[in-house]
Amino acid sequence: xxxxxxxxxxxxxxxxxxxxxxxxxxxxxxxxxxxxxxxxxxxxxxxxxxxxxxxxxxxxxxxxxxxxxxxxxxxxxxxxxxxxxxxxxxxxxxxxxxxxxxxxxxxxxxxxxxxxxxxxxxxxxxxxxxxxxxxxxxxxxxxxxxxxxxxxxxxxxxxxxxxxxxxxxxxxxxxxxxxxxxxxxxxxxxxxxxxxxxxxxxxxxxxxxxxxxxxxxxxxxxxxxxxxxxxxxxxxxxxxxxxxxxxxxxxxxxxxxxxxxxxxxxxxxxxxxxxxxxxxxxxxxxxxxxxxxxxxxxxxxxxxxxxxxxxxxxxxxxxxxxxxxxxxxxxxxxxx
Amino acid sequence: xxxxxxxxxxxxxxxxxxxxxxxxxxxxxxxxxxxxxxxxxxxxxxxxxxxxxxxxxxxxxxxxxxxxxxxx
Numbered sequence: 001x002x003x004x005x006x007x008x009x010x011x012x013x014x015x016x017x018x019x020x021x022x023x024x025x026x027x028x029x030x031x032x033x034x035x036x037x038x039x040x041x042x043x044x045x046x047x048x049x050x051x052x053x054x055x056x057x058x059x060x061x062x063x064x065x066x067x068x069x070x071x072x073x074x075x076x077x078x079x080x081x082x083x084x085x086x087x088x089x090x091x092x093x094x095x096x097x098x099x100x101x102x103x104x105x106x107x108x109x110x111x112x113x114x115x116x117x118x119x120x121x122x123x124x125x126x127x128x129x130x131x132x133x134x135x136x137x138x139x140x141x142x143x144x145x146x147x148x149x150x151x152x153x154x155x156x157x158x159x160x161x162x163x164x165x166x167x168x169x170x171x172x173x174x175x176x177x178x179x180x181x182x183x184x185x186x187x188x189x190x191x192x193x194x195x196x197x198x199x200x201x202x203x204x205x206x207x208x209x210x211x212x213x214x215x216x217x218x219x220x221x222x223x224x225x226x227x228x229x230x231x232x233x234x235x236x237x238x239x240x241x242x243x244x245x246x247x248x249x250x251x252x253x254x255x256x257x258x259x260x261x262x263x264x265x266x267x268x269x270x271x272x273x274x275x276x277x278x279x280x281x282x283x284x285x286x287x288x289x290x291x292x293x294x295x296x297x298x299x300x301x302x303x304x305x306x307x308x309x310x311x312x313x314x315x316x317x318x319x320x321x322x323x324x325x326x327x328x329x330x331x332x333x334x335x336x
Numbered sequence: 337x338x339x340x341x342x343x344x345x346x347x348x349x350x351x352x353x354x355x356x357x358x359x360x361x362x363x364x365x366x367x368x369x370x371x372x373x374x375x376x377x378x379x380x381x382x383x384x385x386x387x388x389x390x391x392x393x394x395x396x397x398x399x400x401x402x403x404x405x406x407x408x
Binding site: 058060074104106120121143145160162193194197198201247249250258260277280281283284285286287311312 | 374375377378379381382384385386387388389390391394395398
């Protein structure tokens, strides 16, 4: 065999191997038929926080300001502040009913004027300045769940439906004086309050222009988009490769299959990070170890693999601030 | 005759239960029941536990609410 024939055969072999590899990759790509880029998150080592106050009891919500991270700790009835590299800086609030005191803080939002806290069991929103002094707040007619800053001195407060009647809304916008601006997203209520609780579990990701994105934790594969005035302006169908995980759940109407879609969600510069629930203990669904990176049109761009299951997270500038299974703060580089 | 006796007995039992249940809410403060129910659900929903466990705990909240309203 001469050199030319050998070169042609070698080139043909390379083409064949490439084609086979592409076929295999496409086959493993799921419903979309395209391979998804998978990448490992890189964990950032946090400084040792020796203070007992720095320990998180039950961290339930996170918020980012320009230079710090706030975490609402429902067990310690406080909001704990950390630097963006995880150094504990101090805490706001303490247990109680009076001004500056909190009972089950379940949400936190950072905005220009300070830090707004959803003071759930006191049925109010309290606003603290950066030094921890109360500088505002207002009562709300429901147990507030999460709070988000929408810009322009507007706050979005979410509610879990009580299940005692129709017409309850999940989203409520207020100005910083407590005047209700709008409410939206009527709860899906039936005769089964347990199932209703799952059907109405939502995750909220604020947009850049005072708008809001809502992700249902189960049952729907679409992200709802609300304008800054609370009008539903669009729905984003999420790529089928970010799939449902199902769970058979007994209910008043027999066994109902609950389709888990998202355990936690965040949005950063037009990109969504959706964490799918994963099977735990055989029949249950718990937090996942991956985050699907989805663009504004719902296309799955990549999957970030995390070293541990994460319950809640925020993403900013390619960095994920997450709460793990042990209730610890973890920070990962996830890229952009 | 036997059937009539059984029906009468069943009726008496139902009446007794009905009367005691109707009187029971007066013994309990409905506002307290509602507050405790709200707390129970909100604690559970913020547990971030796996969903089957959440379902069991929410069911327990419902049962506790029913018992509270009936004064049991």
